[in-house]
Amino acid sequence: MAKFLRNDLVVLAIFAVVVLAMPIWLQPLGAGYPDLLQRFAIYGIFAIGFNILFGLTGYLSFGHAAFLGVGSYAAVWSFKLLSLNVIPAVMLSIVVAGLFAAVIGFICLRRSGIYFSILTLAFAQMSYNLAYSVLTPITNGETGLRVLRADPRVIDGMLGVDAKGVLVTDLFGISMSGYSGFYFCAAMLIIGFFFAMRIMRSPFGMMLKAIKSNQNRMSYTGFNTRPYALAAFVISGMYAGLAGALLAATDPLAGAERMQWTASGEVVLMTILGGAGTLVGPFLGAGIIKYFENIFSAFNQQALNQAFSFLPEWLQDIVVGVISPFVGEGWHLTLGVVFMLIVIFLPGGLMEGFRRLGRLFTSGGNGPDRRKAASPAAQPQAAE
Amino acid sequence: MANLSVKDVSKSFGGLMALDQVNLEVTAGAVHAIIGPNGAGKSTLLNCFVGRLKPDTGTVMFGDQPLLGLPPHRINQAGVARVFQTPEIFEDLTLVDNVMIPAFARRDGAFKLNALPSLSKQTDVRDHAEHVLEDVGLADSRNAIAGTLSRGDKRRLELAMCLVQDPRLLLLDEPTAGMSRADTNNTIDLLKKIGERGITKIVIEHDMHVVFSLAHRISVLAQGTVIAEGSPDEIKGNPKVQEAYLGGTH
Numbered sequence: 001m002a003k004f005l006r007n008d009l010v011v012l013a014i015f016a017v018v019v020l021a022m023p024i025w026l027q028p029l030g031a032g033y034p035d036l037l038q039r040f041a042i043y044g045i046f047a048i049g050f051n052i053l054f055g056l057t058g059y060l061s062f063g064h065a066a067f068l069g070v071g072s073y074a075a076v077w078s079f080k081l082l083s084l085n086v087i088p089a090v091m092l093s094i095v096v097a098g099l100f101a102a103v104i105g106f107i108c109l110r111r112s113g114i115y116f117s118i119l120t121l122a123f124a125q126m127s128y129n130l131a132y133s134v135l136t137p138i139t140n141g142e143t144g145l146r147v148l149r150a151d152p153r154v155i156d157g158m159l160g161v162d163a164k165g166v167l168v169t170d171l172f173g174i175s176m177s178g179y180s181g182f183y184f185c186a187a188m189l190i191i192g193f194f195f196a197m198r199i200m201r202s203p204f205g206m207m208l209k210a211i212k213s214n215q216n217r218m219s220y221t222g223f224n225t226r227p228y229a230l231a232a233f234v235i236s237g238m239y240a241g242l243a244g245a246l247l248a249a250t251d252p253l254a255g256a257e258r259m260q261w262t263a264s265g266e267v268v269l270m271t272i273l274g275g276a277g278t279l280v281g282p283f284l285g286a287g288i289i290k291y292f293e294n295i296f297s298a299f300n301q302q303a304l305n306q307a308f309s310f311l312p313e314w315l316q317d318i319v320v321g322v323i324s325p326f327v328g329e330g331w332h333l334t335l336g337v338v339f340m341l342i343v344i345f346l347p348g349g350l351m352e353g354f355r356r357l358g359r360l361f362t363s364g365g366n367g368p369d370r371r372k373a374a375s376p377a378a379q380p381q382a383a384e
Numbered sequence: 385m386a387n388l389s390v391k392d393v394s395k396s397f398g399g400l401m402a403l404d405q406v407n408l409e410v411t412a413g414a415v416h417a418i419i420g421p422n423g424a425g426k427s428t429l430l431n432c433f434v435g436r437l438k439p440d441t442g443t444v445m446f447g448d449q450p451l452l453g454l455p456p457h458r459i460n461q462a463g464v465a466r467v468f469q470t471p472e473i474f475e476d477l478t479l480v481d482n483v484m485i486p487a488f489a490r491r492d493g494a495f496k497l498n499a500l501p502s503l504s505k506q507t508d509v510r511d512h513a514e515h516v517l518e519d520v521g522l523a524d525s526r527n528a529i530a531g532t533l534s535r536g537d538k539r540r541l542e543l544a545m546c547l548v549q550d551p552r553l554l555l556l557d558e559p560t561a562g563m564s565r566a567d568t569n570n571t572i573d574l575l576k577k578i579g580e581r582g583i584t585k586i587v588i589e590h591d592m593h594v595v596f597s598l599a600h601r602i603s604v605l606a607q608g609t610v611i612a613e614g615s616p617d618e619i620k621g622n623p624k625v626q627e628a629y630l631g632g633t634h
Contacts (some may be wrong), residue, residue, distance in 0.1 A: 006504070057464065149576035203488055203506060208475075211484050213474040220434060221545065222460035222489035231497055 004213020016190045034178045040287045042246045045192045047270040047282035049239020055277035056233040058212030062117045062264050063124030067237040069096045069259030071244025072218035076145045076254045083155035084169050086249045098234050105233035131256035144255035169249050181250045208232050275349030296331035387412050393442030402428045404608040410475035415585045417595045420605035424586045434466050435459045457494050462553035471538035482530050483513035483548050490549045516548045536567040556587045560594050570599050
């Protein structure tokens with residue numbers, strides 16, 4: 001099985017089927033509607049890219065939302081100036097976010113560890129505040145950048161494509177809202193996943209893991225570690241830019257709040273929750289956080305009372321009283337508790353949990369195979 | 385083959401003179417031991433060779449290339465590899481990965497963005513790494529995680545990581561410290577075996593058994609200066625050395 005999963009195309013095919021079938025298998029879980037599915041795919045891309053920097057290279061950036069925001073702004077500008085088609089928007093966003101990441105990374109990577117994290121946080125907060133103030137001509141400040149009917153849209157004009165009715169982004173005529181929007185995001189996710197997998201399984205990916213493991217040794221081994229880390233930073237910035245572009249593509253509005261530090265923190269949580277350094281962990285973490293955000297924040301006092309109406313009234317009041325701070329507006333409390341439990345008991349994230357379960361099954365079932373089962377498990381990155 | 389020549393190297397930390405006008409000439413292909421009591425400045429001297437420290441004055445030439453002021457990766461790319469006093473390895477990676485990484489450094493240089501070719505297709509590098517692991521006697525545990533090795537095995541792994549690069553100059557900082565007598569003898573045999581490849585070696589060592597079985601030449605460092613230099617026999621008979629170092633213990 002493990003050997004089977006080492007074949008890139010097999011892994012990609014499984015991943016693609018799982019992602020494209022999400023509208024079907026998430027239906028019973030109450031998540032089978034396009035808005036949420038789009039979010040799974042978009043934040044999955046964001047987390048997969050973030051993982052290349054944090055999970056592989058070991059640099060904890062606390063400012064990746066800045067690239068998400070830059071990607072969104074670039075995409076909306078493309079919708080305004082070039083075309084409502086999403087392809088130029090996606091390409092422009094990736095390039096702009098990559099350039100932005102190259103500049104910020106060049107500066108921040110002069111330090112490592114906590115100082116690197118603080119520098120990235122400072123840059124992101126600076127971008128956030130600038131978007132609200134000095135950069136208002138580009139970002140349209142608090143109102144957010146929107147697509148307007150009067151925008152030039154040069155390419156659309158040249159091709160004679162005229163937006164009729166409501167202004168929606170499209171892919172050669174297919175509107176990017178609803179399920180078609182989700183499938184476009186899913187296609188981008190699958191492509192992004194493919195590149196992440198190739199990177200992780202390439203000599204370059206091995207160097208990134210080595211930098212995380214022992215940067216000193218890397219220098220004495222003859223590697224200039226700075227360009228490696230910068231390349232990882234730029235690549236993850238481009239992923240964030242792509243995610244930002246897709247956010248704008250499915251809802252053509254870009255606001256500065258996307259760059260706030262809470263958004264940067266969220267992608268850190270997603271990656272750690274799923275399993276930093278693993279291939280599918282970050283996507284899993286992103287999906288779970290977005291799913292629970294949706295489920296828990298929808299609960300209110302009334303829904304709780306209804307759910308526990310089978311209990312005697314005095315008990316119902318107590319149970320509802322205990323649970324209510326954890327749902328609705330307070331769902332972040334749940335997230336915090338879950339996150340703490342994961343970090344304390346499963347520092348490798350959910351992927352480590354699955355690995356432990358898998359080991360339990362393989363070694364518990366047939367005793368003599370214990371040693372065989374343990375050896376592939378000793379290579380965490382090879383299996384998934 | 386290149387000589388390493390060290391001229392008038394001094395280094396002070398605050399008021400402490402760690403190295404005071406050190407001169408050293410290491411002939412190509414030789415095994416040169418540096419011995420001396422604790423705090424004599426041996427590791428400081430080695431740190432100056434690999435770019436970890438920058439001396440206050442002096443020059444270090446490797447062949448006709450000056451090493452001082454170069455960053456560590458450039459010094460390595462010039463052909464200088466180092467085994468550290470506490471093994472510096474990639475603890476989270478497998479043994480074969482640990483040895484493949486330096487092999488990539490030799491093949492691809494200080495930076496190469498080969499992010500798309502698959503690692504599993506780099507068979508030449510893998511074969512080379514496995515071959516070197518065999519040389520140091522670690523082939524059986526090639527897929528183990530390096531952090532799980534014993535201290536002695538970690539040293540051997542680090543040695544393999546240096547050897548896979550075919551360095552011209554190998555710096556060994558107490559390669560047998562903390563090893564059992566049997567492991568020490570194994571390491572001596574190993575070092576003798578690789579000595580046949582003609583790699584120039586500088587060994588810092590406390591264990592006189594190791595020094596006298598390996599070294600062609602010995603320099604004695606005490607309080608930051610070279611107080612004696614010569615063949616093993618000359619050093620054994622030198623009264624100054626006896627006083628400063630060998631003294632009561634041997």
